[in-house]
Amino acid sequence: MSFVEYSERIREGDVVIIYLGHESMMPVKVQAGGKTQTRYGAIRHSTDLIGQSFGSKVTCSKGGWVLVLHPTPELWTVSLPHRTQILYTTDIATITMMLELKPGSVVCESGTGSGSLSHAILRTIAPTGHLHTVEFHQQRAEKVEQEFQEHRVDHLVTVRNQDVCREGFGVAGVADAVFLDIPSPWEAVGHAHTAMKRHGGRLCSFSPCIEQVQRTCEALTERGFHDLSTLEVALRVHGVRSVGLSLPDFGPDAGPDAGETPAPAPVHTSVAIKTTIPPREMTGHTGYLTFATKPRT
Amino acid sequence: MSFVEYSERIREGDVVIIYLGHESMMPVKVQAGGKTQTRYGAIRHSTDLIGQSFGSKVTCSKGGWVLVLHPTPELWTVSLPHRTQILYTTDIATITMMLELKPGSVVCESGTGSGSLSHAILRTIAPTGHLHTVEFHQQRAEKVEQEFQEHRVDHLVTVRNQDVCREGFGVAGVADAVFLDIPSPWEAVGHAHTAMKRHGGRLCSFSPCIEQVQRTCEALTERGFHDLSTLEVALRVHGVRSVGLSLPDFGPDAGPDAGETPAPAPVHTSVAIKTTIPPREMTGHTGYLTFATKPRT
């Protein structure tokens, strides 16, 4: 397995996703002799995982069972250890398309954070692209670098531990796309410009607050970026339900005695329909995505 | 008829709503001997309208027919002559509830504009409330005053032609609620405070741009308003449709000859379902509604 290539069977050293139930998943590094505790009991790596097919059921020591899934950037996003606020798949999907990422793209990213977006970028630009990701927090930079190795994507990525606003991305004239998720993106717009290819490219800045967007748009316009476009995408998950609707009883149609004696409390029958219900609460805002095009310079 | 009281039959002097088709309506003032041209032909007021029941079909001179409806603030909103951008029913409904309007409420409003919201306020505060509405544009103030008369709600409203930011609402300590729809609402916050009852009340400010909201919220907080809440409501109208879904033809199930000869282009059958389709474009933003409570002073 690797995060950029599917395999059929689990091998030692793989990272797999253990599916425990709806929206409950955990990543596990497979090691010969290793053991992982779940609420259904222990999973013994050597016998339960290694050599098994991805997508298999694994019976745990307590008799319960779980599924073992092939990792994907999307499953990683819902199961990774949070070291920061992370980007979720809805925004990631939009960013990937609007930055026009594809195999071979060279991308600059800052900050790396917990690496949620980084994995999705790597998946899309493999096997011939490269990601330059900058993270100012040393522990986080080290941790994510280790994860890239474990996920077998380290050959596609360079992690730099520096302040992008002061020191930039550490590359010049190479990037097809730049992504900014930092508190003051306007301070990094110049560095983004430097990192990008002469003939142009796409930039995206993610900011939760509109004031950040306003300052970033100003900086982008000043620096000569065009086609500025700020947008938001919100995902709504629908629950599928069978619900009963009561049928009203309007009483007997006619007859001279109708209404003479008080009718007994009528027994209402009901019909069942298949429908969806929205979540009570959904993520209504993560951040604004501002896209821009760097023209040829 | 009046905009605050239903009648069964059309009388001279009434304003009625002629329904020409979906989302196509026009208000008509009924006058003995009057005549109104529609695309279906002329309507003769004396014979076609006066004495007829609201909700009736009227056959026009060209043989086509239209419906004549009782006016309501909502039908007025979709048929009134626009002299400005107007507020629509979705915002109006939210404003009415969040300002806690009800019979007897005293309300201050500025600007009056085309009177779309004013009519809805009057409907709700009748028969014992009062609306003080301020419009700086003289022509508009005169026109709306005339409409209030024609709609038989003039006893419930005072129109003032002045600049609310400089001169306020012309009343003090009487309002249960204040509504602002002006370019710089922050300049009118003090006047709103003055207009409101000592024991408190509710305020709403409508602004299209977030910068206006920010300045207004600052002014409200400074002036001692609390429970600030900024929100947007967007309405989506669903079209009801019967659509056909093609059924895929996966070919004959088995048999040794299957695939021997190229299958003819299969004739797909389809199933029909009742469903809804969203509009291609909907009103995604009219303005931000900022609500606040004036505490007892």
Added chain:
Amino acid sequence: MAAAEGTEEDDAAYIIKEGDCVVLKRGDIFKALKVQLNKKVMFEKQWLFLDKAVGQLYSTAFEVVSGGHLEPHKAKTTEGSADTAEAGADNRNIVDDGKSQKLTRDDIETLKEQGLKGQDIIQQLIDNSSTFRDKTEFSQQKYIKKKKKKYESTITVLKPSCRILAMMYHGREPAKVCHLRHDTLAQMLTLGNIHAGSKVLVFETCSGLVLGAVMERMGGYGSVVQMYPGGEAVRAGVESFGFPPHFHDTLHEFPICHVNALLAGTLNTAPAKEPEADANDPSKAGEEAGQTDEDMGGGGGGGGEGGPEEPKMETSTAAQDKQREWDKLKENRLQEKKVKMEEKRKKLASAAALLEGKNADGLIIASRFHPSLVLLGLIKFLAPSRPFVVYSQYIEPLIECYTKLKDQGGTVNLQLTDSWLRHYQVLPNRTHPVLQMSGGGGYLLTGTTTVNMRNFKAAGAQQADEPPAPKKLKLSGSEG
């Protein structure tokens, strides 16, 4: 400039009194209750007494002090006050070692014992956090929110209103109001043109919230008829509005199991002939029913066993006494039952009188019942050119409803809608939509009746109420 000076208002209307229906508010949480002296009430996992709120003004903020007593809170509302702290640009310097808070749990307990209020404790926590200033705004807010929930206990006592009760129900017990969101209720009241002086039919299974909302908008003028399913009209929520007594005179109720009979003209609202007794006064029914041309059925029963004021006659023996007591008890019970039945009959008669003219001005439906059947049954009571509004948590039944109305004709302006509601945080340099939003507020089908509705033709009159579209007329794409 004609300045109308405000009249000085009477404070009495704004003072919290024993027996008042009030709403407690803490943050975004509401609870409706009646003010009762010496009564422990539970709010947000906290026991408290409302005694000390009595005599205070509405909208006063209280602190819950020891013993669950309320103490008026002189400072301004605390909401947002701690939010103005300085925010770090990012979290780069934060190491999560669990050592950033210098105050220990014991310290906090001591502060609490010293009588420090929630807001002060939070400020102490912030001041003693080595990392708070370095946290991003998002993290700071999360922190404050968490701590607020834990330490703050400012409670505001509010006068109930449709706005507050609708938010309360949707926030705390959405299932009790069929998940009707407050802004959707707002649309219903406006699209239904609910106003003073009209006659409105309401069919709801929303605990009375919708009924109460309609009554608030009617302001005690006009009539509301609650069309109810089952044995009894349910409307506990109406009580929470704390309407003045005369509002209730405008409220009528009619069990839908009599709808067909009423439409067929066979509903007998005259005093019932019971096997055991027929103590009824036929004149009363007419009195209540008012100026209606209703067919009152086969006339009332004869006189009865006398009124409740029947004079007592004394006897001497104990056995007789006992027998008499027994008889009396029995008779009282019978009497009570009769009175109740008579009341019920009168109610039915008065509601029937309102419905019989088939000239209601509005119809509001919001229930767990199939909206299509309910609407088609009740729309017959509407006058022409009147609005109706049907709420459903699900869209599918409203699609059916829409289709059937289109087929049978007699309505125009049909519109099937839903809406989304978005709240904003507006703070200097930290303005953005609130991160969590409601996933949905339900669906509405609205329309206007026409004269055709009355001469309702079962079929074959498809879309007869739409004028024939001439060729030049471009119809909007959103209609079938």
Added chain:
Amino acid sequence: MAAAEGTEEDDAAYIIKEGDCVVLKRGDIFKALKVQLNKKVMFEKQWLFLDKAVGQLYSTAFEVVSGGHLEPHKAKTTEGSADTAEAGADNRNIVDDGKSQKLTRDDIETLKEQGLKGQDIIQQLIDNSSTFRDKTEFSQQKYIKKKKKKYESTITVLKPSCRILAMMYHGREPAKVCHLRHDTLAQMLTLGNIHAGSKVLVFETCSGLVLGAVMERMGGYGSVVQMYPGGEAVRAGVESFGFPPHFHDTLHEFPICHVNALLAGTLNTAPAKEPEADANDPSKAGEEAGQTDEDMGGGGGGGGEGGPEEPKMETSTAAQDKQREWDKLKENRLQEKKVKMEEKRKKLASAAALLEGKNADGLIIASRFHPSLVLLGLIKFLAPSRPFVVYSQYIEPLIECYTKLKDQGGTVNLQLTDSWLRHYQVLPNRTHPVLQMSGGGGYLLTGTTTVNMRNFKAAGAQQADEPPAPKKLKLSGSEG
């Protein structure tokens, strides 16, 4: 700091060439076409020639000058430039008397004849409007937008991409892509984990847009199998992407009418035995099908009537000549037909070979077909632990789809979603969401296959793929 210096790029890749697939852009309007010399093309009600774009760089903005020729536009992009005008606080002083514009129609025509460009004309209009400055920002924008549409003709020539083509289709011809919105397509590609080196099945009736989008993400690595209904695979939209030729080697096609046969192991992809001729080379089928263990059916037919290089033999008479010509024509036609059939057979064989292992890595469905039947038919070709994504313009069929998948088991992570997309205007003091927004982007059902999918049990194995929830486990409310 390790600074990697960028290598100097070859401009050749960025130069517009004859025969290139390009996209024209004007405002928010896009049009995809091939660059052809001396060819009049229509764009936004304007005739133009692309000749002068050839040799220019991509993303160059052009002005359309007289004769429909393009002229590179040296200034910066004009978008938003006129928006920075000063705005009046309100419209109070505006009287709509139709006299506010000092320029007459003739003036404007004169300006145009003088060769004034659209942007300049608009500026002239603004300068000569007595009311523009007094209009509110909203009115100013409306004015500029209207005028821009009328007078501006700046056109940008872009290199096609999934982003641009998806916006183009949704904006101009939504019916051709089943109303699939570009952000929904973005979700599909990400949730489908589409990436280089995988084997992806696509079933679409979106003119090839979805297929092209998948191919772009695969970058020419791996295989895409278009599962197509009807007689021929439709994918005009793929052409608009302008992929390099080797991309097309990764594209395969399989008519769904052979799905059952393939699954039953009865599909014969060997050379067909035709009544008139059986010119087939059995070895070729194997060659194309590659390393598969596929059951090739009953073996290929025998040799044929020789290859196309059959030597010609001369004869003398005209009649013979005619006869010969006739024969040859006939033979050529037959030959052509055979070649075509052989190609088709080979295509089928190669696609069948890819499918037979039932080990595809992804499945994307976006069509006007009933998604439930399509998904249940095609999911069988997926390897376990692989994502699938089904798009539908309507939610109802996906509810059915969801229910059936739940019933039959073999999938997890089922999620039924829709999304909304909101654009913002960000301008000093005029920041707000764009007033118009899309009403809906369609619905997606996504999930992951499990091993069970293979040993698919028709029924009785309800939700067998969900681990049994222990009592302490709180399941989210959003799952049935």
